[in-house]
Amino acid sequence: KAGVTQTPRYLIKTRGQQVTLSCSPISGHRSVSWYQQTPGQGLQFLFEYFSETQRNKGNFPGRFSGRQFSNSRSEMNVSTLELGDSALYLCASSHGTNSPLHFGNGTRLTVT
């Protein structure tokens, strides 16, 4: 079974630009969640989707948004990029309630 696939692996953007990251979950997993990982703040929850509906949202500004498609694939968007948005963005899929998360390799975003 293929794992969670995230594209692209690396991105370099300039302040003020916007970016879209993509995530394909493990086949059969309907839940997709996104996390931001930085050395200072660790792993922080962004949002989670289940059957195209956002179920939970973390404490991030409205510049961070996401969506999930009918095939469970998900995208997250960050608008008006700031230097502090530089991070590893991880997508994870899971099978059901309180099930283990399966993470993708992440997208390393650098904002200059």
Added chain:
Amino acid sequence: GQQVMQIPQYQHVQEGEDFTTYCNSSTTLSNIQWYKQRPGGHPVFLIQLVKSGEVKKQKRLTFQFGEAKKNSSLHITATQTTDVGTYFCAYAGGTSYGKLTFGQGTILTVHP
């Protein structure tokens, strides 16, 4: 919100020595999960504990959930260089598919 404190932040050991990381919460947790992230990699699920006083073993790894369900520990016996990485504890609050709150992690270095 509810947080988990993880200690120590760093641990340097000689190969063959034991290692323990602790995860503490001020409130009762319904469950605790442990993940390992290798340098340059993504978090990988290790185990989930849900019962008071639960102890689970995976080869040289022993996981415990406290009687009061407010703390947990991961113990590695006779570390190997392959154990290098960051170990995270995390919990899912309520009914959640993909929303986890992670501890800050313990970075383990093993010197051969």
